[in-house]
Amino acid sequence: MKLYNLALSNFASKSRVAIYEKGLDIELVDPPGGLGSAEYKKVNPLGKVPALDIGGQLIAESEVINEYLEDKFPEKPLLPKDPEGKARVRSFTRHHDLYLEPPIRALFGQMSPKTRDAKVVEEKLADVTTRLDQVEAMLAPNGPWATGNMFTLADAALTPTLFFAVNLLPAFGAKSPLEGRPKLTAWWGRVQERPSTKKVLGEQAAAMAAMQRRG
Known part of the structure; x- marks a missing residue:
């Protein structure tokens, strides 16, 4: 897995908190060509960060990414059970x-x-x-x-x-x-x-x- 990310982005930072909290081995990469570039839009049509690449499937939007990580890696939960x-x-x-x-x-x-x-x-x-x-x-x-x-x-x-x-x-x-x-x-x-x-x-x-x- 790799996360298209910029360190200053608060939404990308939101997903990094979840990644670090869960201790996940996810590569952090800058968006190719820069945020909103034509090159990056070939990867993520929204042109935004974060976006999570899971073996060729792209998940965009920080909240969707964090919920996916919660479902995929429930061992250290970030949502209550009830x-x-x-x-x-x-x-x-x-x-x-x-x-x-x-x-x-x-x-x-x-x-x-x-x-x-x-x-x-x-x-x-x-x-x-x-x-x-x-x-x-x-x-x-x-x-x-x-x-x-x-x-x-x-x-x-x-x-x-x-x-x-x-x-x-x-x-x-x-x-x-x-x-x-x-x-x-x-x-x-x-x-x-x-x-x-x-x-x-x-x-x-x-x-x-x-x-x-x-x-």
């Missing part, structure tokens, strides 16, 4: 993919002060604030992980995107996403120490530093 527990995790990952991640991604495109649209920034910051408040409300009251005692696909989804929130929001003059959110603050401290998420966060940080050096 239907209610599964639903809690999937509600969390759905909220991440549809509501939390998009406005943060939009802010990433506003990083340059020369091309920044102040109205877009204001709107997206307000949206991010709302979504982070929702995450705070959704987090398990006593942790230690997003939905309770078990580290799950919900934690895999939230970790890479919160990396962007922590690093991007202050650049726009916004307060830290952790401020006033005690459950999120405690959770963030734990994921920075867990081996799988610590490794992914380090990969993201190195990729962001390299991007900033390139200007």
Whole structure:
């Protein structure tokens, strides 16, 4: 198996968390020709990462990949056994993919002060604030992980995107996403120490530093 991947991509990072957590031997490769290139679209018509190649069959979209890995390699589960527990995790990952991640991604495109649209920034910051408040409300009251005692696909989804929130929001003059959110603050401290998420966060940080050096 090989995963088409970019270290800074939060969706590819989401799948890497699952891979590292399960201890899987999956090759990580850059998309040939670059993201969205004609060459890569011959492999993955969407032109996005991540995409998982399993002997010539391609699986796209991080959540589908992670669910496949969960079914294929259940020995170290990232979903609870009970239907209610599964639903809690999937509600969390759905909220991440549809509501939390998009406005943060939009802010990433506003990083340059020369091309920044102040109205877009204001709107997206307000949206991010709302979504982070929702995450705070959704987090398990006593942790230690997003939905309770078990580290799950919900934690895999939230970790890479919160990396962007922590690093991007202050650049726009916004307060830290952790401020006033005690459950999120405690959770963030734990994921920075867990081996799988610590490794992914380090990969993201190195990729962001390299991007900033390139200007």
